Amino acid sequence: MDKTPTDQFSSADITVLKKLLLFSLGMFVFPIGTFFLLQKTLPKDNVVIPVAGSVIAVHIVIGIYIWMAMKESADTYTEPLKQD
Numbered sequence: 001m002d003k004t005p006t007d008q009f010s011s012a013d014i015t016v017l018k019k020l021l022l023f024s025l026g027m028f029v030f031p032i033g034t035f036f037l038l039q040k041t042l043p044k045d046n047v048v049i050p051v052a053g054s055v056i057a058v059h060i061v062i063g064i065y066i067w068m069a070m071k072e073s074a075d076t077y078t079e080p081l082k083q084d
Contacts, residue, residue: 023065031057 009017031054038050 019068023061026061027058030061031055033057
């Protein structure tokens with residue numbers, strides 16, 4: 001019996017991939033959005049503050065990712081041993 005691609009991954013694998021995609025999207029959207037928001041609201045001759053804001057936004061996303069990784073317990077993604 002052939003396995004479909006979805007049968008090859010456990011629910012823990014799917015959860016990890018979803019989290020990776022979410023944070024990857026956040027690493028792209030949040031800093032760029034922050035840059036253009038600050039650039040629109042601040043005077044046009046000032047570029048340093050929008051750039052600094054986008055760098056801070058990147059650090060916020062990375063910090064949240066690390067915090068969520070540390071918050072998870074090690075046994076969340078372990079498979080129970082098969083007993084005969």
